[in-house]
Amino acid sequence: GKRAFIAGVADDNGYGWAIAKSLAAAGAEILVGTWVPALNIFESSLRRGKFDESRKLQDGSLMEIAKVYPLDAVYDNLEDVPEDVKTNKRYAGAKNWTVQEVVESVKKDFGTIDILVHSLANGPEVSKPLSETSRKGYLAAISASSYSYISLLKHFLPIINPGGSSLSLTYIASERIIPGYGGGMSSAKAALESDTRVLAFEAGRKKRIRVNTISAGPLGSRAAKAIGF
Template identity: 35%
Template sequence: MGILEGKRILVAGVTMDSSIGFSVAKVAQEQGATVLISNFGRALGITRRIAKRLPTEPPVLELDVTDDAHLAGLADAVREHVDGLDGVVHSIAFGNPETILGGKFLGGPWEDVAQAVRVSAYSLMSLTEACRPLMGPGGSVVGMTFDATVAWPAYDWMGVAKAGLESTSRYLARNLGPEGIRCNLVSAGPLKSLAAKAIPGFEQLESMWSDRAPLGWDEKDQDPTARAVCALLSDFFPATTGEIVHVDGGFHAMGA
């Protein structure tokens, strides 16, 4: 029996089968969960196709976390498939690579910065709030970050957005704790995902990891990160909230 046996999990932000969200959905199913996945717009068709590659084809919901109507209707959309949720995975981020990433920190236009913060940070709250009527004590929200305690090359305003995400997670932990709902983040090392490909110069980060991570690092292997997310979704961390779990081969703990 898996550690998510009987759990109902929504993984928001699944596009390609190379995405972290896809790997989380796969491991969650393997651990016994009933999984729903989501995307929106032109990517929705891709999501519906790659959903067939999971061990069990899950329902695919249309969800744009910046669309108030989508958020308002999310609970009813979920109830068409399951009667509640035990876990929510936030695997969503966006920053315009032409204007605020890849060495474009100085002069990044506010409109694009605001979009990055809304999609990548604020949406953790809005998604969680939309799912809150479906959750109860023991519920778990898990988001994805990239260590925002330092400034990285090429990451620029997305690093600022991730700092906002990390703070948002802590405030969600504070506000939802009395309801028995946990909120944590997983900070993964650089992975060959769709999001990473969109960041000009991101390969600089990948090269650092092979030299400094004491456990080594395979940027093509999503499985360790997915397992950590599923562990936080499970009942094995009942008193852990507001935490950031690093899955980076130990890179974050090393000096030069």
Template identity: 65%
Template sequence: GRRALVAGVADDGGFGFAIAKSLAEAGAKVCVGTWPPALGIFQTLLRRGKMDASRKFADGSLLEFEKIYPLDAAFDTLESAPAEVRENKRYKELGDFSIAGLAAQLKSDFGEQPLDIVVHSLANGPEVKKPLLETSRAGYLEAVGVSAYSMVSMVANFAPLMKKDGSFVSLTYMASERVIPGYGGGMSSAKAALESDTRVLAYEAGRKYGVRVNTISAGPWASRAASAIGI
């Protein structure tokens, strides 16, 4: 069977959860990466059965994640996380929550080439409600770092763990190529970077590792992230 990693699942309301469920229903084992500030509540809701309705497959059985890993995709290595993050109460008991840390954990849990599919379903734009003209440099760089560079880092760290013909996919949005007021804070810039990087990563990682890299331009869905911009 195949194994998928879906990065960016912290509740049952977004694209990541729905993709994880579809992959599992098609027979894959599915691990997820969850943002540390949301991890505790996600595990609690799962444990208490609050997500059982959305976990239910057509045959009545329930979606089970093979593993739920802490992942903060703003950090490529644990050392690159500032001390105030590493010492924060939501982070300090979690071990290595960086992208490289997750790659190391996957190898130690499942061996050298544990992955067939990696889904990048995460984004964050702290100033998404501000027009680009009013966006600070820090907000812009955070949006691009978490929402686009994270994909570069995930391909660099996870492609070596993938079986041949493995597949990466991310989620983008059309505001990368057309002006869509309301999608601010540098998020339009982040999606433009993500789409351009997808082409270059497909070229580079395709040759180096034999993997595919694609992105899907999603329609509107009232996830937790999207409700911040009134979807």
């Protein structure tokens, strides 16, 4: 069977959860990466059976998540983490959640993966038009929504089995004007799409690994509701 790591699952409403279910139904072993501030509530909801109804697969069995890894994909390693985040109450309780540390843990626990899914994005100024977006907000959107994918692929590449596959989620606002998708999120998706082409070339040459991005349709996820979509 194949093993998949899905980054960006913190409830049962988003694309990450739905993709995990499809992969589980196809027989894959499921590992997820959950944003650190959302970790406790996600794990306790899982444990208390709150997701049991939506864990149901077509054949009546429940999706199993082999392991939940805390992850903050805007930090590549511990040296990147500022002091105020390190000591933040929501972060101090978890450990090994930078991209490099998560990949080291997955390697230690499971050895390799076959499928990497990036289902995460964040744009703190998404509700501001691009022309009113701050430098800080713009760079934060790119860091969380675009570079996070480069970083995950870069660190996972050595432990993705040849012939494996990698996927992210994009949005048509990269190409067309969609008012309301501001804060540099349209730019972040344009970068993600361009990077997908370049990374497909590089990872294909290096390890026969496919790199794709899917332009998603509307889904009432937590992220979509937060921006009023």
